[in-house]
Amino acid sequence: MTTSHDWEAFRASLSGIRCHDDDKFLAARSRDYFWYSPILNEQLDGVTGDLLVVPQSVEDVIAVAAAVAQYKIPLTLRGGGTGNYGQCVPLEGGVIMDLTRLDKVLEITDGHVKVQAGARISRLDDAARETGQELLMYPSTRQMATIGGFIAGGSGGIGSLRHGMLRDPGNVTYLKVVTVEPTPRLIELTGDEIQKVQHAYGTNGIVVEVGLALTKSTDWIHTAALFDGYGEALRFAASAQEEGLDCYLLTAVERRFSPYYTKFGKLFPADRDAVFAMVAPGEMPRFTAKAEEMGGRISFAKTKPEIRAAGLQPAYECGWNHTTLQALKVDKGWTYLQVAYPQTFDPELVERQMARYGDEIFWHHEMARMGGRIQIFALPLVRYRGKDAIYRLIAELEDKDGCTIFDPHVVTIEDGGMKEIDTAQIEFKKLADPYGLMNPGKTRGWTADMARVD
Numbered sequence: 001m002t003t004s005h006d007w008e009a010f011r012a013s014l015s016g017i018r019c020h021d022d023d024k025f026l027a028a029r030s031r032d033y034f035w036y037s038p039i040l041n042e043q044l045d046g047v048t049g050d051l052l053v054v055p056q057s058v059e060d061v062i063a064v065a066a067a068v069a070q071y072k073i074p075l076t077l078r079g080g081g082t083g084n085y086g087q088c089v090p091l092e093g094g095v096i097m098d099l100t101r102l103d104k105v106l107e108i109t110d111g112h113v114k115v116q117a118g119a120r121i122s123r124l125d126d127a128a129r130e131t132g133q134e135l136l137m138y139p140s141t142r143q144m145a146t147i148g149g150f151i152a153g154g155s156g157g158i159g160s161l162r163h164g165m166l167r168d169p170g171n172v173t174y175l176k177v178v179t180v181e182p183t184p185r186l187i188e189l190t191g192d193e194i195q196k197v198q199h200a201y202g203t204n205g206i207v208v209e210v211g212l213a214l215t216k217s218t219d220w221i222h223t224a225a226l227f228d229g230y231g232e233a234l235r236f237a238a239s240a241q242e243e244g245l246d247c248y249l250l251t252a253v254e255r256r257f258s259p260y261y262t263k264f265g266k267l268f269p270a271d272r273d274a275v276f277a278m279v280a281p282g283e284m285p286r287f288t289a290k291a292e293e294m295g296g297r298i299s300f301a302k303t304k305p306e307i308r309a310a311g312l313q314p315a316y317e318c319g320w321n322h323t324t325l326q327a328l329k330v331d332k333g334w335t336y337l338q339v340a341y342p343q344t345f346d347p348e349l350v351e352r353q354m355a356r357y358g359d360e361i362f363w364h365h366e367m368a369r370m371g372g373r374i375q376i377f378a379l380p381l382v383r384y385r386g387k388d389a390i391y392r393l394i395a396e397l398e399d400k401d402g403c404t405i406f407d408p409h410v411v412t413i414e415d416g417g418m419k420e421i422d423t424a425q426i427e428f429k430k431l432a433d434p435y436g437l438m439n440p441g442k443t444r445g446w447t448a449d450m451a452r453v454d
Contacts, residue, residue: 005073005094007051013067017060020052029078029096034086036324037335038384039409044086049076049096056101058116058178058208064097065184065206068437075180076439077202079118079149082141084321086411087153087201091441099148102208108133111214112173117148117207133214136163136171140322147210151175152202155406155417158249158278158316160368161241163215167198168371174211179432187432196428201413201442204425205432220248220278222315223301224268225291230254230354233273234347234365236294241367241374245287246280250367251319254354257362257381260326263312267299274299276318320379323364327381334362335390338406338417339378339397349401350378359383414444421445 011019020026030048034040055061068075074094081088090096102118105127113133115124122143125135137159139145150157151172156165166172175189175197187205189197197205227233230252237250253261258270268274275296279287288298300312307314316322324336341349354363362381369375382393390409397403406417414421426445429436434452 005050005071010067010071010073011051013070014053014063017063018054018056020054021050023048026050026052026096029081029098030088030090032081032083032086032088033325034084034089036084036321036328037409039335039387039390040086040411044089044091044411047089047091048093049090050093052096052098054098054101058102061097061099061102061178061206061208062184064095065178065180066182068095069180069182069184069435072435072437074440075437077148077152077206079146079152080120080141080144081149082139082145083149083153084408085153085201085416087439087442088149089411090439091411094437097206099206099208100146102148103146106209108214112211113214114174114209114211115147117151117210118146119148121145121147121150128214129217132217134217135159136213136215137166138316140316140320142316147212148207151198151207151210152200155199156368156370157320160366160370161250162246162248162369164369164372167195168369170213172198172210172212174209175207176209177205177207177432179205179434180437181434195422196424197432199413199417200422200425200429201439203413203433203439203443203446204429205438218246218248218280219303220315221281221284221301222304222307222312223277223279223284223287224264224299224315224318225275225277225287225296226268226272226299227275227291227294227296228272229295230273230363231347231351232295233275234350236291236296237275237365237367238345238347238376239294240275240277240287240290243290245290246283247287247367248278248280249276249315249319251276251315251323252365252367253318253323254363256359257323257327257364260323260330261313261318262330267312276315278315319364319366323379324381327362333384334381335384336379336381336408337390337394337397338408339380340404340406341376341378342402343373343375345374345376353397353401360385412442412444426450 076090099118102116139157436451
């Protein structure tokens, strides 16, 4: 343990809240999926916290927040640990607070759910479905991720084709935040105020409750359409979105990913490019006809129970960053980028990129919406040739192609995606984390001279 802190007094002040300081336990809880990036893996591997605390209630969270503030110990929050940028890695050691025991679904009403931040997204979505409703979106790590972690570090995911990104108005409706002070306060945020905390990497207040919009549930058909050419697959996916087919997911994956999708075998052969989708049952005839009209064919179309019974992955595990995960399980020589394409999307740009980079990049694209407009993203696999090569590539994609890169090889909010300091988030941090103890090192907007001195 870091000797500059009075750990004995700190633990005594927690009044029986569960704590762990076993080295192996701490090492496991100090990691997320930052190893997707060789750059972050070199920077963060071996970084650990000093003590893990596992609160069972909001009252426990308040007690931990008070003790952290009293003893001036760094605090890093943890949910399912499925982030990719080291959000839950404690750069300065200190306390890791695991929030997964705050997992109660508090209230489901027509069009809305209120839930504790540590609830697994799969359990939350299943609970909503019992009422005939479903979440607007979730990450491809639906099974493990927590809703608080998604709010703190996510931008969108499966469902963003239909409902936009997390920060689009009305998607997240409410947050309850515990401040890190000797006498912690509860702050409730609604409307645009939510942006003070959403996607802040857990740097400015402990989110303990979340309110989310719900929509009527659909028994989505998990399907794939195969094409003889990635350009054709992209044009089909883009056309399906533009024509308003009712889909929850449209993800184009080129044929070179086929060896990494081992469960699908002949359903995703190495000589065809695929569009994985989740399609409303009533739209499958139109989806099928559109695919055939554009030179494709349907490989399979199954309900989720049928997918599971066949030993296949659901379509939501075939897109977004699960493409990266599946590739890295087979070949550790890859890393990835996160790319936003210029509006309006031009598939010919992708074809030029494929010709330019050859086997150095394998391509995968997501149909989504952002701010009410169609927005196409890519999460390509990139052969790792060193840090300098990655940043030359980023410069080319931005300068030559007009793409925007959300850099997954950095730990700070600003450098990863926001590109600038969010002053509203920093001002809120001054209220919710006045000593600057939360997840230190993850935002450039906070400087040491901002910290309150008692």
